[in-house]
Amino acid sequence: MIGEARIKALQALNSLQNHRITLDRILAGIDLPKRDRDLMYALVYGVLRWQARLDWILAHFSRTPITRIEPGILNILRLGLFQILYLERVPVSASVHSAVELAKTQAPAWVAGFVNAVLRNAARNHLQTPFPDPENDPVGWLAAFHSFPKPLIRRWLKRFEFEQTVQICTAINAIAPTTLRTCTLNTSRRKLAEDLETQCDRVEPTNFSPDGIRLYGLNTAVFDLAGFAEGGFQVQDEAAQLVGRMLDPRPDQKVLDACAGLGGKTGHLAQMMNNRGSIVALDNSAEKLRRLSEEMRRLGVSIVSTHVHDLHQPAGLETGQEFDAVLVDAPCSGLGVLRRNPDAKWSVDLSNLNRFAKRQSLFLDNLAPLVKVGGVMVYAVCSMEPEENESVVKSFLNNHSEFAIDKAVDGLGEKAESLLTPEGYLRTCPFINDMDGFFAARFRRAF
Numbered sequence: 001m002i003g004e005a006r007i008k009a010l011q012a013l014n015s016l017q018n019h020r021i022t023l024d025r026i027l028a029g030i031d032l033p034k035r036d037r038d039l040m041y042a043l044v045y046g047v048l049r050w051q052a053r054l055d056w057i058l059a060h061f062s063r064t065p066i067t068r069i070e071p072g073i074l075n076i077l078r079l080g081l082f083q084i085l086y087l088e089r090v091p092v093s094a095s096v097h098s099a100v101e102l103a104k105t106q107a108p109a110w111v112a113g114f115v116n117a118v119l120r121n122a123a124r125n126h127l128q129t130p131f132p133d134p135e136n137d138p139v140g141w142l143a144a145f146h147s148f149p150k151p152l153i154r155r156w157l158k159r160f161e162f163e164q165t166v167q168i169c170t171a172i173n174a175i176a177p178t179t180l181r182t183c184t185l186n187t188s189r190r191k192l193a194e195d196l197e198t199q200c201d202r203v204e205p206t207n208f209s210p211d212g213i214r215l216y217g218l219n220t221a222v223f224d225l226a227g228f229a230e231g232g233f234q235v236q237d238e239a240a241q242l243v244g245r246m247l248d249p250r251p252d253q254k255v256l257d258a259c260a261g262l263g264g265k266t267g268h269l270a271q272m273m274n275n276r277g278s279i280v281a282l283d284n285s286a287e288k289l290r291r292l293s294e295e296m297r298r299l300g301v302s303i304v305s306t307h308v309h310d311l312h313q314p315a316g317l318e319t320g321q322e323f324d325a326v327l328v329d330a331p332c333s334g335l336g337v338l339r340r341n342p343d344a345k346w347s348v349d350l351s352n353l354n355r356f357a358k359r360q361s362l363f364l365d366n367l368a369p370l371v372k373v374g375g376v377m378v379y380a381v382c383s384m385e386p387e388e389n390e391s392v393v394k395s396f397l398n399n400h401s402e403f404a405i406d407k408a409v410d411g412l413g414e415k416a417e418s419l420l421t422p423e424g425y426l427r428t429c430p431f432i433n434d435m436d437g438f439f440a441a442r443f444r445r446a447f
Contacts, residue, residue: 002101004032005039006079010102012044013075016343023048023343034221046086047078048342049173052147054078054085057129061122064114073111076102080119085126092123138162142169151350152335159386164431171431172339177214178222179206179435180233181241183299185271187232189213195226208416208433209241211268231299236264237340239428239438242419243329243380244268246426246440248411251276253324258282258311258367263292263304265329270301272411278303280317284310311363315370322372330360332381332388336437339430353387357395360388364396368403371445376406380440384429389439393425396443406444 008030015026023044032040047054058077059066066074080099083090096119103112132140138157143150146169156165178200182189193203193213201217213233222228222235244265249255251274257266260281269279281304283289289306296304309316333356334344364379371377379396381388397403407424409417421427426440 002098002105003036003039005036006043006098006102008032008036009040009043009047009079010072010075012040013047013079014072016048017071017075023341037221042087043079043082045175045342046082047075048345050082050086050147051078051346052143052149053145054081054147056131056144057081057085057122057126058118060129061125062114062118070107072106073103073115076106076115077118080115081122081126084119084123096120096123134162142166146170146173147345148172149345149348152345152348155350155385167431168429171429171434174339174430176237176339176436177216178218178235179212179214179237181209181236181268182211182213182233183231183267183271184211185275185300186230187227192227192232195232199225206238206241206435208413208419208435209238209245210413211271212236212238212241214238229298234264234267234295234299236268237337238435239336239433240264240382240436241268242412242416242426242428243327243378243438243440244272245411245413245416246380246409246442247325247327247376247378248409249273249277249279249325253277254322255279256282256317256323256326256367256370257329258315258326258363259329259331260292260306261285261288261329263295265327266292266304267295267299267301269327270296270299270303273303275301275303278305280305280307280323282307282309282311282315282317284308311366312359314366317370321370322375323370324372324375326367326371326375326377327380328360328363328367328377329380330363332356332360332383333385334382336382336384336428336430336439340436353385356383357387357392360392361395364392365399368396368400368445371403371443373445373447375445377403377443377445378440379443380426380438382436382438384427384437384439389425389427390423393441402447403443403445406442409442 012026055066076099080095083095084092100112100116103115131145134141139153142153182192196203199220200215204214206212249269249272260266260283266281286308405424428435428438
């Protein structure tokens with residue numbers, strides 16, 4: 001038997017290639033028992049994480065160039081080889097057999113024979129696969145051995161030393177823990193950690209965020225965890241938690257969450273405000289804001305209103321409306337969260353970085369008039385790339401003399417303040433801080 005987990009994993013990988021749809025949406029539409037779901041997730045994320053390395057090895061053992069292998073069959077080969085290389089609990093024979101049976105459902109019998117021959121040969125001899133020489137061809141070696149697209153490797157090698165680039169690749173390829181942010185309106189971090197101890201192998205507090213906990217070896221779905229239904233937490237990486245603390249909203253203030261999405265940061269702002277004051281959650285998607293409102297109800301947050309608007313145009317709020325604090329968690333390349341989104345590795349178009357930067361600058365320009373004199377605005381992106389980081393900040397300051405960088409970020413706390421650069425920017429990196437790669441800058445309006 002092939003097993004539903006492998007069938008669904010193949011369908012997910014094929015759907016990702018054939019449709020312009022996110023992996024999260026694909027996986028959300030698949031309903032499986034927990035054991036099968038866990039295996040399917042391991043297969044899909046594993047293949048995407050190690051795709052280039054798998055392809056390099058397969059190319060060595062296949063007489064047919066992999067560029068000429070039908071995409072669905074190539075995904076079957078990737079699934080089989082991933083299990084052989086990385087899933088110790090799955091016997092090699094089972095990995096090969098399941099791949100062959102999958103091939104039989106997709107192609108003529110001779111193709112199943114081809115899959116069988118390639119995987120059996122790779123299983124016996126993969127340790128002898130020659131990779132590029134890291135000294136003579138560092139780009140080729142990093143791309144193949146650590147499984148990254150060459151253009152991204154070239155970019156990083158221009159900015160970082162070789163060993164640093166290796167560390168970046170290694171950190172991104174590591175499986176990230178499930179990180180939660182305690183909703184302190186409803187519980188404490190200590191109480192939440194105690195409640196979750198039996199639902200995972202290990203619980204740890206986050207290093208810099210005072211509200212975060214990390215779960216390792218989670219043995220149930222997040223939605224089934226203790227405290228979820230009662231609004232005890234939101235899933236949020238530690239770096240994203242620090243963005244809310246950069247804004248540092250206070251009770252009774254008027255706050256704008258300008259790119260609110262599904263409300264991860266909105267909920268954080270509300271708890272920092274002790275559910276007092278007002279937050280306008282703005283997004284260009286009415287569906288996202290509908291789901292955000294549901295999330296606020298789960299958390300018991302009552303101070304959030306929603307507003308649908310496309311920030312390519314000046315913010316369409318009430319004339320003269322101003323805010324004490326504005327958060328601009330801007331759409332970006334997402335290159336800082338590749339460890340959580342390995343599928344994004346293979347859709348990266350670096351030529352879009354300047355386009356992202358122009359849009360980010362436009363959003364800041366359109367939101368600047370909404371910050372009251374003496375108020376603050378935080379610009380944040382889940383990217384470590386200079387075009388979306390310092391370049392956007394410098395462009396904004398050149399065009400807006402009424403704003404300056406505010407280095408006095410009281411909300412971060414002493415430990416997290418160590419993550420601020422001399423310029424006052426928050427910068428996090430997977431291989432240094434063991435969290436997603438984020439950048440944030442805090443502006444204060446003087447006049």
